[in-house]
Amino acid sequence: MTATTTASKPLSRAGTPSVSLRGLTKVFGGTTVVDHLDLDVAGGEFFSLLGPSGCGKTTTLRMIAGFSDPTDGSVLVGGEDVTSTPPHKRDVNTVFQSYALFEHLDVRGNVGFGLRRKGLDRRTLDRRVSEMLELVELADKGREKPSRLSGGQRQRVALARALINEPKVLLLDEPLAALDLQLRHAMQAELKALQREVGITFLFVTHDQDEALSMSDRVAIMNNGVLEQCGTPEDVYERPTSVFAAGFIGTSNLMSGVWSHGSVVVAPSVAIPAPAHHGSAEGDTVSVAVRPEKIWLGDHTDEMFRLPGTIEATTYHGATTRYRVAIAPGLALTVLEQNLPRMRAEDRWDPGDRVEVGWLPEHTVVLT
Amino acid sequence: MTPAPGHDHPRCTRRGLLTGGLAVGASLSLPGCAYIRDDAPTDTPPPPSAKAEIDGDLVYFNWADYLAPSVLKGFQKEYGVRVIESNYDSMEGMYAKLAAGNRYDIVFPIAKWVQRLRKEGKLRAIEPDELQNADQVFYSGSYFNDPWYDEGSQVSVPFTVYKTGIGWRTDKVSSMTGSWEDLWNEEARGRVFTLDDQDEALAMAALLLGYDVNTSKPSELEEIKKLLISQKQYLRAYSSDDINNMVAGDAWVHHMWSGDFLYLRQGLAEDPDAFDFEAPREGVPINSDAYAIPTDAEHPGTAMVFIDYLLRPENAIKNMNYLYYPFPVRDALPAFAELADAVPACNVEVSDLENENVFRLLGSDEVQRRAAVWTEVKAS
Amino acid sequence: MPRRSLERRPRTAVAVTVLLFAWLYLPILAVTLFSFNDKKSLSAFSGFSLRWYHDLAHDQALLESLVASLQIATLATLGSLVLGTMLALGLERVRSRRGRVIGAVTLLPLVTPEIVTGVAALLLFTGIGLKLSLTTVVLAEITFSIAYVTVIVRGRLAGLSTEVEEAARDLGCTPWQALRLVTLPALVPALLGAGLLVFALVFDDFVLAFFTTGVDPQPLPVRVYSSIRFGVSPAINAIGTLMLLVSALLIVAALVLLRLFGRGTSSLELITGGERR
């Protein structure tokens, strides 16, 4: 797998990794859910595991937390092997998707739960709980029962309850999935700010690519139990290394063709020039991807690769306009154009118009 | 009271069951497993009598509501003990509880059950000399000095005597004939009740057929069965709640106990003349109940005191006025004759007891044959 | 969202309902009314009197039966709550074929006629030489009630996210602590409801008590049964009224509790054992 090579590349912020997974494998009733996963998350990093549901990301998280025993492989937290350590002895805490608040306790009782287990004296405990509630802006809700709180507030209680233990790693299992869109955006920003403030490693599981890209220092894309790609948000967006990564993050014009003389032939009449790709030989079948927003319908420069085409469909999306442009029989590209201030409705292309599409060769990504 | 944790039974039981279920004829004796044991020895002499002195609360086992509450209360007050009361609703039920090892201080068995319990060594001797009022029942020439069910009167003291006959509604039925055939009375068809009691029901049929009330001859039992089944078309139900069945108007003719009838007529009925009682000419079962003290009674002394207390004529009279059953206590008998004045058929003279229609103790086989007949009669 | 009712009232159905209510409550009213009667009659009310309550207050045997029944119901409730909850937790967490077999066996008492259970208990206790007493009644009642508790608690457990227990373990609880500090408190409403239900059932249970009772003061229903068969003291009316009152209060309390908190189980599923789909 290509992922393993990228995943374990040395980290700039260095030190001992907060979490290391070594050959982590989970088999459920004959199905391999997580397949020999290797991963290092650096201290203080905001790291996201991104993938469609059923890709094994939650199972991975549960194995790190200790709720699920790996079939094979090991989990290290702060350099220490915790594979067979029960959850209550691991220096990690989890924010659950359902928040899993204790309904019979009030907010303070929930937040102070972990510290009380550690046997802290009352006064310290009260002070720390108050500080933590201050931090998550729930200072006035301490005596409320969770059932009386809003979704966002419940989520913050769950966060506070986990963070107060100052774990080496905080595991977050799709904590924002239950919130509505606006609240989710607000919480994304808050969560990121909070992480900077407390400096704790966040391992964040999500299926929402926007969320992963906007919040994370690094993102790992998982599919069918394996890591497809791991890197900074820019890396995985701009330079996807697999068909899956290119398709899962954002939209891509994916075309498969045959490698021939520095180009990929995707249709008899269309050969797309592509940068040299290691490991590919003449006549190999490869895929190429081009992001829709990288394609221009006019104002081309000389360096651009250009192709004639016909507008098939025009869809107005407010901030953008989306076109389907046929460039060969059975082959069409999606093109995304910003609706800039100077543009008016009559400036848009209509179906049937003949156009020329063009993009810079470096925006052609070759995938294997 | 508390469910004891960690019972000691399962091992014993499981092994017991396996051997018990599988062993061919072998009777392995495992102590503690009740279903694997030899037949109990019989005819052991009763343990000696206790002294009549209070030695604890009285654990009392009787039919429900079969003593005047005021008498019970008086006893508790006078001697400063509690009476812990349990009830049975059949002699068999009483026997089963005793057999299961429950410990009572005093029980009130019917005559033949005294015989059985004594034979099995389950009763303690009662020495009349210990009782201040013994002469009220054990006077010279008294039938109870040597009754058929308790030779030499070793383990029992007489409690009540009664007979079984037929009670009827004079306002509904006019054609009574003074025979057990009145339980087949056409006028009362569908409103006849027979006592829900194996011995009484079989005895009634046996007397009608001219057989011994204790018969266990298969041929006679077969006839009795047919006769009883033939009665079913006249019958409304088998029930021992004779008083209420009459009071509620459900019964017009009722196979019933003399004491119950008297209570019904004198104690309950708005119009006493609407009820009458007969002792059929074929003969009637005569019975007596007795006081007895089980061998394993924990407070036999208190039980002795209790018996003595009940033998006081004034207490016997109180009980008779409550129960309407005669107590064979010498100085109380005139009071009962007065009570039964209106219906002489209800009166039981001690001389009535010299009668062969008493329910005697039978062997296990005989009992089961009779039980099978009774079960079939009720089931069909 | 409130469910809409159908507009037209089906007159037959309403009539049957009214008749049913009359059928159910007429005897209760009669018992209550005649418990205040000043005569021993159940057909003519001749005047108000508290004499039967007075009789009851002085009927030691009847009072002892009442106390015995209360004791039996209390102990059987506690015992079956502990065992039934353990069973529910175990069945919910141990998901194996063995677990399913155990689950089926524990539910058998619910589909076994009580007379069979009673006979079996009698034979067992006699066989192992355990003297019949209030203890044996309690043991039999616990065995019979475990299934009810298990059904109710499992219903509540199924509605309870396993994440809550995991959260507790995540925050430093051993499995046992997680159970004690988080799961059990969350089960409190179901336990209360189940407890009240079992208490009412056992307090009023006749058949099992009939077969397993011994020398001690008899449980109230057994005493009532003997009285009914051999002529009734009207004090029975008084005690009947009290029993009706106690049972009714307990059941109403159980229903209200389950409705307030028992999101997992409705009061109906509790009594019917729920419906399979």
Next chain:
Amino acid sequence: MVALGPAPAPRRSAQRTWLWGALLAVPTAWMVAFFVISMVIVVLLPFGRTTNDGFPVFSTSLDNYRALWNDVYLELFVRSVLYALATVVLSALIAYPTAYAIALHGGRYKNALIAAVVVPFFASYLIRMYAWKALLSDDGLVNSGLRGSGLGDGIAFLNTPWAVIGGLVYGFVVFMILPIYASLERLDVSLVEAGKDLYHGPVRTFFSVTLPATRYGLYGGALLVFLPALGDFVSAQLLGGAGTYMMGNLVQQQFNEGQNWPLGSAMTVGMMAALTALMVAYLRATSTQARET
């Protein structure tokens, strides 16, 4: 059948610990000790006999099981089943309209009404039966009322098969009402309304939409009523007549007056066998029907 409560597989498996096994072990041991073993004794004791002094002991006799094969008992068995079936049918006829009226027309009093139906069933069955016995006796309140209002000479309610069946319905109708109510509660009212458009008329709609949609409630209720009705002995004892003996009475008689525990156990086993056979037949029938629809 009476599978109780929803038990969906958990979304995730918790990490295995000794705790759950231990939790399961204690009540399981209890049930084995007090239920399973007792049932084994019930099956084995009929091979035994009664000693001279009336004690049941284990043996290897087949007499008690053989004694069950007797015309009188077979007739009684058929009678018991008929009574239990009549109880089921009558209960359904009473329970369905009641549940229907409360579930669909109860409005905001729905919960109060259903609670009012349930409450009496937890309040002394015996006392209620005894009250009925007094009310229905020939000179009782009901008959006095009938005579008083000139409606004939009164009716002998008690000691008839119908009194016994009435007592059984009275005791167990709640087990029919609740499952039907539960299934009516879940019924989608718009289905019924659609049905009215489609079939015209409430009666046809009821039989082609409402009733089929709630049949599982009816099945469940039928079973929950049938089982206890077949084993009951109180109703026949208190309200029955000379010819209304049921299996429960037979068993009870062997244990009390009959003093023949081995025979009583054999009758108990016979009763369980009959029940099991009927249950299997019932399960077959309902599951076939479920598959067909």
